[in-house]
Amino acid sequence: MSDIKQYMNGLGQRARVASRAMAKADSASKNQALKLIAAAIRRDAAILRAANEQDLAAARANGMDAAMLDRLTLSDQAITTMATGLEQMIALPDPVGEISDMKFRPSGIQVGKMRVPLGVIGIIYEARPNVTVDAAGLCIKSGNATILRGGSEAIHCNRALASLVMEGLSGAGLPSDAVQIVETTDRAAVGELITMPQYVDVIVPRGGKSLIARLMQEATVPMIKHLDGNCHVYIDDKADQQKALDVAFNAKCHRYGTCNTMETLLVAEGIAAQILPALAQRYQTKQVELRCDAASAAMLADYPYLVRASEEDWSTEYLAPVLAVKVVPELDAAIAHINHYSSKHTEAIVTEDYSRAMRFLREVDSASVMVNASTRFADGFEYGLGAEIGISNDKLHARGPVGLEGLTSLKYIVFGHGEVRQ
Amino acid sequence: MSDIKQYMNGLGQRARVASRAMAKADSASKNQALKLIAAAIRRDAAILRAANEQDLAAARANGMDAAMLDRLTLSDQAITTMATGLEQMIALPDPVGEISDMKFRPSGIQVGKMRVPLGVIGIIYEARPNVTVDAAGLCIKSGNATILRGGSEAIHCNRALASLVMEGLSGAGLPSDAVQIVETTDRAAVGELITMPQYVDVIVPRGGKSLIARLMQEATVPMIKHLDGNCHVYIDDKADQQKALDVAFNAKCHRYGTCNTMETLLVAEGIAAQILPALAQRYQTKQVELRCDAASAAMLADYPYLVRASEEDWSTEYLAPVLAVKVVPELDAAIAHINHYSSKHTEAIVTEDYSRAMRFLREVDSASVMVNASTRFADGFEYGLGAEIGISNDKLHARGPVGLEGLTSLKYIVFGHGEVRQ
Incomplete structure (x- = not known):
């Protein structure tokens, strides 16, 4: 097994384990994590800006164009917006555990549905470092574990942000592995992430058409995505x-x-x-x-x-x-x-x-x-979803703007009283 | 382009065209088609049994085992059950066009969801000829077009059934291309069917684990499936x-x-x-x-x-x-x-x-x-779904037993009054 494959498998295994704890985490713990992360971001604004400055210096040295530099920049306002975004997620209803449509059947069983997390979400995105926090927040709130693969240009800033996310998770008694970032900038890591369905339940790519088109060719993990908007x-x-x-x-x-x-x-x-x-x-x-x-x-x-x-x-x-x-x-x-x-x-x-x-x-x-x-x-x-992880042009699962609900699925549950099939 | 590829592309194109007409078909026409097909099946019971006898004779000559022969056999009772099944589908509510959750937003627009057909469903199944009628009925009721690929052992019976389905569709003013069967028994046809996402929106495989496992390896069209039930x-x-x-x-x-x-x-x-x-x-x-x-x-x-x-x-x-x-x-x-x-x-x-x-x-x-x-x-x-097209072990889209609703998706609809984004 190559080093990268081994490394990604390790991330996947830890994410899968963490996803079990996240699935049963109560709303208070998840909200507490969001609150702690927001506070840590405000506290460490200067550190985040310094990390971002490292990324920007490297990007300038590599001749990155102005539009990309703009997307890579983490301004004071962007830092505040990230923190505020997390605080707003606290107010959103917890989608997990919601039970609906419980109806008695002629056999005596009562059947309906329970909303549950998907499990492990892989997020692949480009330069914008704020996606690290937005996506982590949405995955925490929806009871999922997540593996974040941001653009290599933003690696210093993403590492700094991820450490604050992990601090918040631990502080709330949740597994810090519930949010992991891919530390390597090796492109092969993406190839692994999108082809390990045993560890990753869905990929949400955030980026330009060329990124998405490339992923579509190779992914064996289902994606929530849109290629373009004509x-x-x-x-x-x-x-x-x-x-x-x-x-x-x-x-x-x-x-x-x-x-x-x-x-x-x-x-x-x-x-x-x-x-x-x-x-x-x-x-x-x-x-x-x-x-x-x-x-x-x-x-x-x-x-x-x-x-x-x-x-x-x-x-x-x-x-x-x-x-x-x-x-x-x-x-x-x-x-x-x-x-x-x-x-x-x-x-x-x-x-x-x-x-x-x-x-x-x-x-x-x-x-x-x-x-x-x-x-x-x-x-x-x-549309009133409260937040958006992406937009789907596909017809299966989530369609259109995707919020917390799109990161969950409905399983059937049955309340019985000893019924057997006749 | 190979002959098989060309043939399957033709089926796909006609299915896509028919799917547009099916999506806007009213409930009365769809129910009328189900009624006519059921009547035709009862009328032509003897013809169906004769076609089935041809398949059985060939199967016996090929040394098919008793269990498989049993599944291939279309008894009088099975013929009645098929017709009754269609008549029961008439009583099920039409899932298409259902509008839900329309809420006003602060901007003034009103947003909610409309249930719509998926488009074109590909069904791949083994010997049982009754699947031809059950699957066709579910796809008609849910406003989808379908391409049916049954086991080659049942080809005579499936052709006879398909002609009755088409007769019913035409009689109800719906396009007869809304239900097509793959006429060739060449296995390459399956390979084409599961790799033409431009024409097929979802594949529902019905069959044993080895069939599903093989399809999973090659399919680029999403599947509603389960590999096994442990x-x-x-x-x-x-x-x-x-x-x-x-x-x-x-x-x-x-x-x-x-x-x-x-x-x-x-x-x-x-x-x-x-x-x-x-x-x-x-x-x-x-x-x-x-x-x-x-x-x-x-x-x-x-x-x-x-x-x-x-x-x-x-x-x-x-x-x-x-x-x-x-x-x-x-x-x-x-x-x-x-x-x-x-x-x-x-x-x-x-x-x-x-x-x-x-x-x-x-x-x-x-x-x-x-x-x-x-x-x-x-x-x-x-579970009270009224009918079942299959069972899904996946978490995205439909999970568990899948009925008419699993053959539809929800799109967002917006009622506006000239609103623009500020």
Whole structure:
């Protein structure tokens, strides 16, 4: 067995053992751990900044670009936000142990479900050190053990954070192995983590498309993930014009780099000539490049950042001030386009027509489907989950924004009185 | 592209198209299809028996053993049972379109969930032809398209059944491609079916451990499955003796070949000397072989079918009148043994002690956990699911017996009024 394999197996074995203790830990202990970790983070802010400075110095020496450096930086405010985030998790209800649907059956047994932790969660993420604390907190609260594999650029900061997490766990009487970080920066460690289903129940990757795509090729452990967010807004010809302008502008321009940002705008031909010029005026203020099909291009001939769309544009997640635009005959064509090109993340219709709204909700096969609201709302906090470990575009298990509940499963429980099968 | 690959891709494409129509089909159409298929099966009973006779003749010529021939046989009663099963599905509530938990958020949007079909289900099964109809019925009712790959031994019967299913779908105005059978008996077809995630959303394998193990190695499409059922009963020293005798006898002897049959009996040392001899008297009537650890062997010295257990016995699913028996100090040891050796299918405790019952329910990490009831109750019909497509030992998505709901997923839906993200 290679050294890395042996090392990862050791982490896995300890995580599996710790997961048993975490599964039966009571809410008070788990909340106490969160409280102690938050306090330790506030106490050691200077130490954390120093560790982060080490990472930043190495990153600068390696010529890391400005955007990455920004994500790697742990500011005073980020430190406070981490601590506050943990304190907010304390207030969330404990999902574990919840019993539901207990019903008597004709045989006399009473059957229902109990919510239980998944076991061991592997988190694979890139530069952002705050994920270390957010993910650890969510896994503790949901009664799971976790193995964290952060970006090698953040290794000093992650080690410092992990030691505070372990201090908090021990202080609350919980096993410190419930949260372990992968100490090696060797890439082979990731390969091991995603192929040891005997120790890891689910992987949550947090990072760019290339990371996720690579993991998907190799993982034998199931993942809660989304590859990309090619989100659509469809403006129906029965749309309220003001709502259409607001939603289509916000869905594109509120933030460009997020997975719930609109990447293709579909407009019904009955309203396109009216709405597109007005919308283009708004996009122009942000210099949004519009990649237009023939029909929309004809309506926006004077738009300064107009490009003709190619087939590839309908599948592209720009993560930038760029938007594909297409005129479609009506609802059926919009739904067909979305179900064909979408990455099944989030889609919205703008319409005042009740039947069309209901058809869009039912027939669009994506994790979040909205009527008259910006796709930017597809988010654990906005949905009221209290926290978010990730977003899933898959249909099995958790779908859409994933909070504490997505880190648990339901098992059947039976209250009997000596019943036997006849 | 090979011929088989091309053929399977064709099935997949047609299934994907049909799945869109099925997802929006109303309950009345789906129920009408079930009704028409049931009527056609009753009408064509003689034709079905003739097709089955062709399969049986070929199987006999190939030297198929008696047990397999029995499973392949489609009796008059089996034909009636298939039709009745479909008619019972009509009475089950339609899971699709159910909207739950719609709550207003501070932003003004209202967020909740809608239950929707998974899309395309691939079913891989062995000889039993009735699976063709049961699985087709469940997939139709849950709004999914399905591709059925039955055992090659049953190909004539399956073709005859599939044509009746298609007749029923068409008669109800639903696409006949919603249920397709794989017409080729080439094994490569299975390899294609489990590796085309673009067309198939989930695979449900129905068959023996060797089939499932082989599929697990190769599948890139997620599976709802269990590999085996190494189920345990733990008799606590606070057990009611009568309940202990009833449950432990029924869990082993009600049926030997089912996945929810007990394979290892754990007995607390405080009650072992009392309960084991009484229980052995019952097992002796069925000539059950007991594979005993040292302590239980000493208590059952006169038992005629006693064998000393080896380490391997604790992991073995016998599917036969054989039972591993172990004396354990108390609850903690029982839970530790189970969480170590169990296949996470179904486990039961027999006890009158409230706190121990609660600990067992919470700490045993299996799909079904029971108090004072036979493990044989772990079954979709016994649990009130109305029907069962399979049983899952996995923690993600469906866990335990899987009915209509397990063939659906929940997507988020948002009712907005023009809201944008601030």
